[in-house]
Structure formats: C-alpha cells, structure tokens
Amino acid sequence: MTGKLYVVATPIGNLGDISPRALETLRSVDFIAAEDTRVGARLLSHFEIKCPQISYFEHNRRMKGEYIAERIEHGESCAIITDAGTPAISDPGTDLVALCAARGIEVLTVPGCCAAVSALSVSGMDCGRFTFEGFLSTNRKSRTEHLAELKTERRTMVFYEAPHKLRNTLRDMRECFGGERRIALCRELTKKFEETRRCTLAEADAYYAETPPRGEFVLIVEGCGEAKPPQENADLLAEVGALIADGLSLTEAVRQVSRARSTPKNALYRAALERFGNEA
Ligand code: SAM
Numbered sequence: 001m002t003g004k005l006y007v008v009a010t011p012i013g014n015l016g017d018i019s020p021r022a023l024e025t026l027r028s029v030d031f032i033a034a035e036d037t038r039v040g041a042r043l044l045s046h047f048e049i050k051c052p053q054i055s056y057f058e059h060n061r062r063m064k065g066e067y068i069a070e071r072i073e074h075g076e077s078c079a080i081i082t083d084a085g086t087p088a089i090s091d092p093g094t095d096l097v098a099l100c101a102a103r104g105i106e107v108l109t110v111p112g113c114c115a116a117v118s119a120l121s122v123s124g125m126d127c128g129r130f131t132f133e134g135f136l137s138t139n140r141k142s143r144t145e146h147l148a149e150l151k152t153e154r155r156t157m158v159f160y161e162a163p164h165k166l167r168n169t170l171r172d173m174r175e176c177f178g179g180e181r182r183i184a185l186c187r188e189l190t191k192k193f194e195e196t197r198r199c200t201l202a203e204a205d206a207y208y209a210e211t212p213p214r215g216e217f218v219l220i221v222e223g224c225g226e227a228k229p230p231q232e233n234a235d236l237l238a239e240v241g242a243l244i245a246d247g248l249s250l251t252e253a254v255r256q257v258s259r260a261r262s263t264p265k266n267a268l269y270r271a272a273l274e275r276f277g278n279e280a
Contacts (some may be wrong), residue, residue, distance in 0.1 A: 003077035005100045009086040009112030013191035029075035039083045068203035086114040090134045126233035126266045130156040147176040154225035166213040174201040182222040188215040240272045
C-alpha cells in the first residue's frame with residue numbers, strides 16, 4: 001500500500017510552538033525529508049524523536065524528489081520539514097508536493113507556524129486582504145521592478161527580509177511607495193528579542209540608518225488604497241473629532257465617518273486612535 005507525505009510545520013524560533021500532532025507525525029513516519037539534516041537533528045533530539053532523515057533542499061530536489069516519491073509508493077510514509085516554519089512557503093517543498101500529488105500520493109498538512117501569518121496577526125494592518133511577496137531580489141534592478149509592480153497594490157503586502165538587505169529595501173520601498181506609507185517591521189518573532197515596530201517608511205528608513213538591523217524580519221506594508229493625502233486625512237480626522245466631541249465613542253465616530261466618506265475603516269481607526277487616544 002502507498003504511504004503518505006506529511007507537510008509538517010516547525011517552530012520559527014520558540015520550540016514551545018511545535019504542535020502535539022507535529023510531534024506525533026515526526027515520531028510515526030518512516031523517514032523525514034529535511035531542508036538541513038543538522039537543523040532537523042537538533043529539533044528531533046530536543047523532543048527525543050528517533051527517525052531517519054534524508055536531505056531535501058533547493059539543489060538536490062529533482063533527484064531526491066523522485067527517490068522520496070518512490071519510497072512512498074513502496075509503502076513508506078514521509079514528513080517534510082524545513083529549517084523553520086511551513087515547508088513550501090519561501091522554502092523547499094513545492095516541487096515535492098506537486099510531484100507526489102501528480103503520482104496520486106496523498107499529501108496531508110500538519111499546520112503550525114508561518115512567519116508571514118504570525119507577522120500579519122501582530123502588525124495591526126488590515127488583514128482582510130493581503131498579498132505575499134516573499135523575498136525581494138538582491139539585485140537592485142529586479143527589486144525596484146518588483147516594487148514598481150506593487151505601486152498601485154491596494155492589499156496589505158507581506159515581505160520576507162534578511163537583516164543585511166533591510167536598509168536597501170527600506171530605501172527602495174520609500175522611494176517607490178512614498179515616506180508616508182505605513183509599515184510594520186516584525187523582528188525575531190516568538191524569540192527573546194521579539195519586536196514589532198509600527199511606523200511610516202520614512203521613519204523606518206531613518207531608524208535603521210542609525211540602528212544596525214539584527215535578526216529575521218517580516219515586513220508588512222499597507223496597500224496604496226489606505227494612504228490618503230495629508231489634507232484629506234486631516235479633514236476626516238476633524239470630522240471624527242467633532243463626533244467624539246458630540247459624545248460618540250471613537251469606534252462609532254470612525255464607523256460613521258468611514259461610511260459617509262467611503263473611506264477604509266481600519267486606516268481611519270488607527271489614525272484616530274493615534275490622534276485622540278484610547279479614552280476618546
Ligand atoms: N517557511 C518559513 C515560514 O513558514 O515562515 C519561511 C522560510 S524563509 C526561508 C525565512 C524567512 O522567514 C526569514 O528570512 C524571515 O523573513 C522570515 N522569518 C522566519 N522566522 C522568523 C522570525 N522568527 N521572525 C521574523 N521573521 C522570520
């Protein structure tokens with residue numbers, strides 16, 4: 001009987017985030033395909049799991065994919081893991097999943113951490129609609145072309161970023177989207193120095209010009225639909241302020257103004273909160 005492929009999410013920093021089902025799966029499969037078997041070994045040893053590993057990464061994925069699929073067809077079950085988070089999300093896994101699916105092998109998810117989703121959830125940005133952009137290119141021309149394509153993107157945008165590239169990325173984002181655009185820089189999520197900095201692109205650019213970026217980052221950038229010209233924003237906030245002065249709560253005032261002026265509620269709510277504070 002054919003085995004199964006399990007796509008298993010692992011923690012993005014805090015080992016306490018592994019799920020009981022991930023542990024059970026890693027204990028019960030016949031072998032694990034790991035992006036880096038040394039990282040896999042540390043995880044398995046921490047949880048006292050004994051399971052043979054083979055490596056599966058960007059440069060051996062063609063050959064190893066065939067090999068893994070054949071073993072599964074011969075009845076073994078396999079779990080794929082990466083160094084952190086969910087396989088196939090800016091990580092190896094996509095090809096193996098596609099190959100197994102094409103061969104009629106059952107592919108099951110064992111969900112858990114994903115840096116993109118974790119960052120979105122603490123960003124305070126509109127999470128109703130978002131687009132995942134992964135890593136920007138290290139090549140400036142490709143990076144600026146990628147950003148230019150996003151100039152009129154209305155959805156919240158999610159980027160993965162390495163610390164040594166952050167300054168260049170912030171400079172290019174500021175040039176492309178404008179310094180007023182809001183960004184949440186989510187750093188070292190679930191780890192000791194976890195931090196989320198919510199500011200404008202101009203502020204982020206200035207801050208990291210002075211402070212060396214350290215750790216892993218997810219950047220959450222608001223879509224262009226939310227950015228209002230300063231005067232328009234000021235008018236909307238003045239209307240909210242007038243309603244609050246009339247005795248409405250901040251939430252209700254924002255709701256009424258956003259409906260009357262057809263403007264996104266979340267952005268106005270954040271701006272109103274900054275201007276009038278929680279107690280309004
Ligand atoms: N597959 C992974 C996932 O599900 O999130 C992502 C792998 S990708 C190669 C690694 C990138 O994810 C890092 O460069 C960083 O942008 C982001 N990342 C991973 N762990 C993170 C953390 N603890 N805090 C912030 N960003 C993190």
